Amino acid sequence: MTFKELNIIEPILKAIEEKGYNMPTPIQEKAIPVALAGKDVLGCAQTGTGKTASFAIPIIQLLQNSKEDAKRKGIKALILTPTRELALQISECIDDYAKYTRVRHGVMFGGVKQGSQVNMLQRGIDILVATPGRLLDLMSQGYVHLDQVKYFVLDEADRMLDMGFIHDIKRIVPKLPKEKQTLFFSATMPAAIVSLTKTLLRTPVRIDITPESPTVEAIEQFVYYVEKAEKGHLLISLLQQAKNQSVLVFSRTKHSADRIVRVLTKAGIGSQAIHGNKSQAARQLALGNFKSGKTRVMVATDIAARGIDINELPLVINYDLPDVPETYVHRIGRTGRAGNTGKALTFCSREEVQLVNNIQRLTGKKLREAELSAKTVVRTLVS
Template identity: 45%
Template sequence: MPRLVEQLKEQGIVDPTPIQIQAIPPALAGRDVMGLAQTGTGKTAAFGLPIMNHLLKVGKKPAPKTVRGLILAPTRELAGQIKDNLTAYSQGTHIKVGLVVGGMSISAQVNRLARGTDLLIATPGRLIDLIERKAVDLSETQFLILDEADQMLDLGFIHALRQIAPLLAAERQTMLFSATMPKHMNELAATYLKNPERVAVSRPGEVADKITQEVHFVAGAAKTDFLIEKLAEHRSDAAIVFARTKHGSERLMKTLSKAGYATDSVHGNKSQGQRQRAIDALRGGTIKVLVATDVAARGLDIPDVRFVYNYDLPNVPENYVHRIGRTARAGRDGRAIAFVAPDEMGELKDVEKVLKMEIPIASGRRWDLVPGVDTRKPKRKQPSGRGGGGGGAGGGRRNNDNWGKEQPRGGRGGAPKAHTARAEAKPALEGRWDPTNDGPALEAPKPKGRKSKGQASDQAQGPVGNGGRPQRGPSGAKFAGKPKGRGGKPKGKPNMGGNAKPRRPQA
């Protein structure tokens, strides 16, 4: 390990952080490790240095297409940050560090994997694509790292993990790190870790001491003007503004740009190159305001960000902790400012439950204490047509217990109930590849039931009732085409809207 220590000194890393002090010794001893620590506490070195030490001791190079150590991350940004750190630590050694994420050329990734990789950082969706192409061989992989495992659960990557884990070597070392500990985390650990050493340097929901939090109770229609006023108070300081939806963040970015702010956006509709350029612009000072969805809540390590604005509160309360963790990096001070509209009181209460504290009020009055103010969520219309509905600031609240499960059919026509996606608060049953989390979109449950004589398949043509009148399909979508007569098949194909079968992911 002397070469690694020398390289760390060259980067100014001398004293280990608390998570490194606790996690590195059992990792060096070959133990499985389960760690609880916030982002920005040095977790990458905590799992990366022990693996690199082992690889340097063994000395041999990886065979073509093989991987010796696999690190799974939930987002492209986090994966890229891990790759940059491990590449810096391994300077001057023979260790080859690779990165495979969505939004980048898959053919180039296939070519690089063909030469063999010591440490591969990957998002689950792209890795499965490469496995299906037989571009990578995990049978000799002796190390598995699950970083930000709580977000992997949030994004539904447990299904991808079930596909990937059996392909690795049976005798391997597994380490899991997370910033929060939802109830499903112990189930995940019991499945993939053997008698792990548990280390923790923070309580669940704990935030950095140097982050000052405040909340402003602002009507939804007044949020944008209020944000512009707040940004004007510190024009020279870098800030990240979190919005709930992709379209909402893009609209907000354009509004801020028209107001004279140097700004850009990061969300799932942007290509990987566009996202990286926006992040680099904030890091380099070219822009001062980055508008983002939760895709950027982890993996962004920009030391100079002093302000984090929660323009919309997140649907997943734990994401609040990750969002505000983008400030107060590297020992600096930071401020986390939240705007809360009347219909966000439920989200605020959930966040404060995670924090185990009430966020100090900077302006306004708690909406639930104001007579005559309705704090209920407005009822949303059922989605119709391709892609489904869902407008405004974005979407309902998740249900931890039912995420990823097929919902019972109910209502007229046996229509399946729709989930609300966690990452961007958009309908999960959209029949499209989700570029936000590199994971496969969920597929709508197929309607069941016997087909009567003369009745077409629900998915292919749709039922025809008495008099040959077209009926509604399993999602309430009307079937196109005129009926061919009583009991006959209607012509044309149905418009299944957001419940169409998902296409395969594109490279």
């Protein structure tokens, strides 16, 4: 099937073709027609499968085709997302898809001064992409009004819950009109998410592209059982063997991310950290350097990594294991995107063995134990 067969209008088709996209992904093929028909959508698909286009394209088309919306002022579509990096990523996609339409959009998030965002609102936009905190802040100041919203998107819903945004969502939803179309997307569908959907969606069409909480089959997954004190040595050795490959390294905390960068720098390996303590300018610079290949190794916390979308990222390393097994699915989903293969390596210390067990139970897949080469001199755990 092609995008043209999904009855997408010519201005959007032209923009899609310019991006080099011809064939929709499975989630796009199933979700776009349902959304264009005005139905609520509950979509569950892995990261990297094209969820953004699944809601962005229908909303742009519905707004473009509506003469009523063209005359009406106010925000007509709200897209909520957990992090500023992801908000920017979604905004960039909308910018691409809407370039030949009259649909205007804007993005807002915390960590920067609000002046430019207020000016954007005052000029008028049709679609607003926002993180919950900044949205509530500007709502309380009277700059944002949601009474004209016809389309509401909750993206990365499971991550929203992981990050504690459930209370913010419950404050925002009552400000939306009761009559609206809701599009709800998540990479995993735990019980808490299912419960939330019952309060937000009206007889939704559920679209499951893959089993709940799966891991992308294109990703090779390995685990290194290694003493905690030896993780740094193992990382250096693996990065030296990886040569010119781009590598995303996950740490549990901001402090750990900075420490890993110091260790790598001392070993002569160029790297940058990205986490919540970095300014927005610093985070965008680091992301830009990583995407362009100027920086080969990015060390990130889970929250900051949500905006990293690189089709040809070959390797992800879990330096620290996440406490929540679903987070592992999100992490390794940074590789193996857009039909490419990828590899995910996990370092497991003695204290983290149960976390690996939890991941294997969730995914239904046993991580292959990696064999250490002669070049990798570290103390492994004694089984």
